[in-house]
Amino acid sequence: MEVAGGGAFICLGSLLGDGMSIATAGHCVSGGFGTANPLRTTAYFFAGDPDSRTPFQPVGRAIEVSRYIVSPDYTGEVIDQNDIAILRLKTGAPSSAERYDLFTPLSLTGTGFNVAGYGQRSTVGGASGRTPPFAGRTGFLREGDNIYDYAFGNSLFNGFFTDVVAGENFFGTADIQFSYVSDFDNGLAAQDQANRIAVALGAGTVFANVGVGAREVGIAGGDSGGPGFVNGQLASINSYGLTFGAGFGDFGGGLNSGFGEFSGYVPVYIHANFISNAMAVPEPTSWAMLIAGFGLIGGSMRRRRMAAIAA
Secondary structure, three states: OEOOOOOEOOOOOEEEOOOOEEEEOHHHOOOOOOOOOOOEOEEEOOOOOOOOOOEOOOOOOEEEEEEEEEOOOOOOOOOOOOOOEEEEEOOOOOOOOOOEOEOOOOOOOOOEEEEEEOOOOEOOOOOOOOOOOOEOOOOEOEEEEEEOOEEOOOHHHOOOOOOOEOOEOOOOOOOOOOOEEEEOOOOOHHHOHHHHHHHHOOOOOOOOOOOOOOOEOOOOOOOOOOEEEEOOEEEEEEEEEEOOOHHHOOOOOOOOOOOOOEEEEEEHHHHHHHHHHHHHOOOHHHHHHHHHHHHHHHHHHHHHHOOOOOO
8 A cells, every 4th residue: 555655565465255355454454434535445366375474575466455444433543443444456356355244143252263364474473572673574374263252341340341431431432432452362371361350350261261272363563454254254454453461461561462462353234234244345447337327318208398497
């Protein structure tokens, strides 16, 4: 994506079933309130081995984005359950590009998922995260597994995160009830931040979980807009990172994508209507044809009615 001032950056996205629409994070293309501000965006379609650690190279099949459709409820805040946008391509994606249906249950809590990204990789694993000198290169495909621990609006928290006081909830003014998190477990209860937060809020140990083993991952800088998959369907969009500090299990302290930290996701099930409506929006060329058609019909009607309506 190219933005004003000569800047450029990369986000991830997932091709939807129509082959013309890409689901990504709203913050990749917008500062909030439904606006979109990139000068130009090019979508590149990865066609290599999905299990390889291939560095991202902007070559091969590239298609320009013709339209940005940002959730009208997206505020631009870091934690916002409406951090989602649909990018419409100028032409259809290549047939080799995998298309994804949506995973739309009533809740993601406790569901295992696979997550992918091209963001920063730690050279020593989750122990020290991406703290220098352990921050690996960006642009290398990686994927792994985790569990959606809960959303901030979980009823067991009795509104702690979502109750509005003086116009703001715990994190700000954005909607966060359905903002889901997974923690980066290392097999030890000490780093089970999701459980430690829940216990502190009086929810007991219902969320105790020390991870899924060697394939456990969290997301990092550069993974924005990437997918979370359940049963091969798109379940979530990578949105943000969060830590409540060493007192709640952050291994290294600070936000460095290490053990004990949260990764935050936008669930697509709450945006199913937004996504389907965005996919149905005609491209500009189609709109031009529709407008021309209405104009011709209107002119014909006016001639037949002999200007009976002055306006």
